[in-house]
Amino acid sequence: MTTRDINTKKFKKNAFRYSKVRGETASRVRCPGGEIDVESLQRVVDIAKKYGQGTVNITNRQGFEIPGISLDDIDAVNHALQTIIENRGVNQEEYNGGYPASGTRNVVACPGKKLCPFGCYDTKAFAQEIDKAIFPNDHHVKIAFTGCSNDCAHVRLNDFGIMGQTEPQYNRDRCVGCEQCVKYCKKRSVGALSVVNGKIVRDTNKCIGCGVCINYCPTRAWTRSKEEYFRVVLLGRTGKKNPRLAEDFLKWADHDSIKKMIVNVYAYLDEYLDKAAVESKEHIGYIVDRTGFEEFLKYIMKGVELGPKCEMQGRLYWGGKRYDQTNELKKSMFRFSEREE
Ligand code: SF4
Ligand code: SF4
Ligand code: SF4
Incomplete structure (x- = not known):
C-alpha cells in the first residue's frame, strides 16, 4: 500500500x-x-x-x-x-480512531517549579491545561512554557512563549546584610539590587522577576510573591524564509489572561488562514504581516482583562534573518577563499 x-x-x-x-x-x-x-x-x-x-x-x-x-x-x-x-483525556470523535488532529503542535515545557529551584510556576500543569483547551485542532500553533527568564525551553522560538516571573518580597528584619542577593543579581541576572543605608533596594524598572535573589538569600529575607506572573513573548519562529525570535508583548501578566489569549488565536486563524497555503501551514507571523498586528490583537485580546500590574508593549518589531533577501545578504558575505591574507 x-x-x-x-x-x-x-x-x-x-x-x-x-x-x-x-x-x-x-x-x-x-x-x-x-x-x-x-x-x-x-x-x-x-x-x-x-x-x-x-x-x-x-x-x-x-x-x-x-x-x-x-x-x-x-x-x-x-x-x-x-x-x-x-x-491524556483527549476529546475523540472516534473510539480507537487514533489522534483526532495533528496541526496544533505539542505544548512544550521546561521542568518548572516541581523540579527546578528557579521555577516560578508549575510549567507542566499549565502546559497540560492549555493542551486540553486547544487540542484537538488542526491549526499549526506553537506554544511553550518556561519556568523563569533563563528560558531553558527556548520559548522565543514559539508563537506564544510564556516565561515565569515572581515579584520578590523583601523582609528587612530577616536581612543580615551579606549582600549575596546583590552579588548574584548582578552576576546571574540584570543587576537590579543595590545597598542603600544598609537596606537592599530593588530597582523595579530593572527587575525581571527571575527569582535569583530569592534562591541565594541564606536567611529567606527574599521570598516569592504569592501571585504568579508571566512574561508573554509573541510570534517567534524557525523556517526557510524569515526565522526570528519572539518579541516581548506582556510583562507581569496573569494565568487566566494568557489562557484566553491562546484560545482566542484559533478564531483569528479560522478567519485569516490562507487555505491555499501549502498544507494550510502558513505561519501565524506571516498572517499577521498581511492583516496587521492591530487586527491580530483585536482577536487575541477579546474578553481579556489584564491585571493592574501588567505592562503591554505598545509596538512590536520582529526582525530576524531574511533568507528571501539574498542580494542584501550577498553584499555582506564573501567566500572564505576571497579573504585578504
Ligand atoms: S527555565 Fe528556569 S525553571 Fe525552567 S529549567 Fe530553566 S532554570 Fe529551571
Ligand atoms: S528577581 Fe531577579 S532581577 Fe529581580 S532583583 Fe531578584 S535577581 Fe534581580
Ligand atoms: S542575601 Fe538576604 S540576607 Fe543577604 S543581603 Fe540579601 S536579603 Fe539580606
Missing part, C-alpha cells in the same frame, strides 16, 4: 507522518509539557516493538515519533494508541 492508496486526509489528521521509506510511516505521540505516564510510555515501547523497528525518536517538541510503521498497520496502531490518548 502507498500513501496514495490510503485516505491521506485521515492519515495526516491522525498525526501520522510521511516517510522517505516507501510504504512506511511514523506515528507521532503527543506529550504535553514533555510529560508522559509510565503506562503510556510502556505502550509507546510496545507499539515500536510490534509495529515499528524497535526505535523511538524523541522530537524537538518533547513528543515521541515511532518510525518504521507499515501503512497497512495504521488502524492497528490507532487502536494501540487508545490508552495513551485516553490517559
